[in-house]
Amino acid sequence: MKPTLQAVADAVGVSRSTVSNAYARPDQLSAALRQRILDTAKAIGYPGPNPTARSLRRGFVGAIGVLFTSQLSYAFTDPFAVRFLAGVSAAAERHGTSLLLVPLSESSADARTAVENAAVDGFCVYCVGDETWALDAIRDRGLPFVTTASRLGAAGRDIRYVGIDERAAARGIAAHVAALGHRRVALLGDTVLPDAPSGPLRLPTVDVVPRPTTHDRLAGFADAFAEVGVAWPDLTVLTARGNSRPAAAAAVAGLLDRPDPPTAVLACSDVLALGALDALAGPQHAGHPPISVTGFDDIAEAAAAGLTTVRQPAEERGRLAAELLLDPPADPDAGHILLPTELVVRTSTGPVPRS
Amino acid sequence: MKPTLQAVADAVGVSRSTVSNAYARPDQLSAALRQRILDTAKAIGYPGPNPTARSLRRGFVGAIGVLFTSQLSYAFTDPFAVRFLAGVSAAAERHGTSLLLVPLSESSADARTAVENAAVDGFCVYCVGDETWALDAIRDRGLPFVTTASRLGAAGRDIRYVGIDERAAARGIAAHVAALGHRRVALLGDTVLPDAPSGPLRLPTVDVVPRPTTHDRLAGFADAFAEVGVAWPDLTVLTARGNSRPAAAAAVAGLLDRPDPPTAVLACSDVLALGALDALAGPQHAGHPPISVTGFDDIAEAAAAGLTTVRQPAEERGRLAAELLLDPPADPDAGHILLPTELVVRTSTGPVPRS
């Protein structure tokens, strides 16, 4: 059994309070006694005040939870998520707060338990899907949180939120593509519908897409093309199972054999766009006219690949989310942040080739 | 004030134990009563058992700490560290354990406190430097841990360890470079000496290098060149402040103006190697004979850059570290794992150009 505070107190012959003060409030006792206590503690192998007991008594933990509404191990493979995390960690670091990464198993019941069992003072929620259970679970626990879910952000509720205007940004990059003359285009999203296999999809309207981010970006793309006379049914929608390069490549490859392949592919993320480029770089497409590709997020690889994309401040998003949580602004309106985005035109887009 | 277990017990008219059982051990009470308790709890807004109190009583937390012996926010910018983390998180996920990322401020006193205050059941320590304070602090707390520090690993102590044979792997890639005929080479390491500015360094012997990983890799490089008759003093050692591309580029650029530039640069990490390539791709080097470059780790960018490097299983390293911590093997020898590495030859290395 490890010695406790009490054991040290007994060994020194003082009260428990005094030993506690020796650690947490040096000004409450004489330096000599404090030293004697610390020495004795070391001598009997006291590991220092138990953090859990301290948290219980003090009423706070000194850690914030980071909740990815997907597998945690996936998060580390997503460059955008990693940059978000880097931002969160920078803010936490400055604040001296730890970060608790909460793992999620598949079943949502377990996921709720994971939220309920997390010893944290609040949550940063990185929303990948349309799940509200996570927010509900946090709210039920009465913990403060900040979210990145565009739908909730747009809801303008009292929910603290850091995001971008997904739809407007998407419209912007799509307008660029439209201005280059593209009219036969494919839109590529991650898990456009929950269980659809990678490939083309027929959707009555964009509003059936459950994931808020995917929905908003697709809707933005559609907005821009609607303005140049291309209606929703004339757009090809591709889904990739999971935000992965191979899945995106597969989805795009399936399109290339068709009689009238698109002249441009607009992806909902850079990772998907890179997958599209992979497909276009393959032998299947060799000799055919080039197809323009756009991404979203501007991850590091995008520049090297010459990808035209939408830049959003990823670290900033994480940093602000954590700061909103760690020192909440007095003004509730300040808890609702929309960050600017920027269209970055590189070499992956060009005018429609005349055939 | 949030309602407690006791409040629910009072509201339902049962004992505290019964309410506790309703949450943690459904088999200990009738389904009907359990439902009534859960309903009442929801009605009065009880947030569920307090995780901190539960941990205190149960004696474990359900989280493991991940300690980077450097700024946490740096860790997310290092591709190798991210892959390590991905591995740790995969294991944690499977085990239903959370990950506590402990932030470190500059001062080592604060850093110790950070370790002392972390509410965790054990630590995975990702060692970047030669710091032993972290291990000492963890040991003083009496917590189990697993480390990646090669020096400790090599020490063959009872410390649990997952790593690679740094020196042998480094010797392998250096032998490849030597076999290509290179004799005038530069070795590039991250923070070879703590406070040296980026650029060349004169070291009496490799053993003055404090960081274990950097030391072992440089020593491995030197081993290979010693075999072909190039002694330590004939090797140029370059240091880059921090494992960053620009710092590496700066260090290498400083060498290009010299009368006898090296024909090869062997870097201690892919990030540094990419920096070296940046410098060589710049206008300063245009028109000059190519310089071979090697990296270490085989991060994702390495393949795209055609970098010859040493592949090591990064996720695997993290995964095994976490598993060693989460289910300790009965056999103590099994707690000491050396993973295989592989030389990956790409286009960044070639024979010495005849001038």
Add this chain to the structure above:
DNA sequence: ATCCCCCTCTGTATCGATTCAGAACTGTAT
């Protein structure tokens, strides 16, 4: 009818600290 067992539920001790009002002591001014 008696005994025994099982199923539910309760009471109390306990996890390991922090907090805060106040006791004891010391020294200084009146």
Add this chain to the structure above:
DNA sequence: ATACAGTTCTGAATCGATACAGAGGGGGAT
């Protein structure tokens, strides 16, 4: 000598739950 102010330390209450032995009641076997 008395009062008063500081400093240093103590005691008891408290944070919010879990564990475990055991009480009480109902039903089946004998």
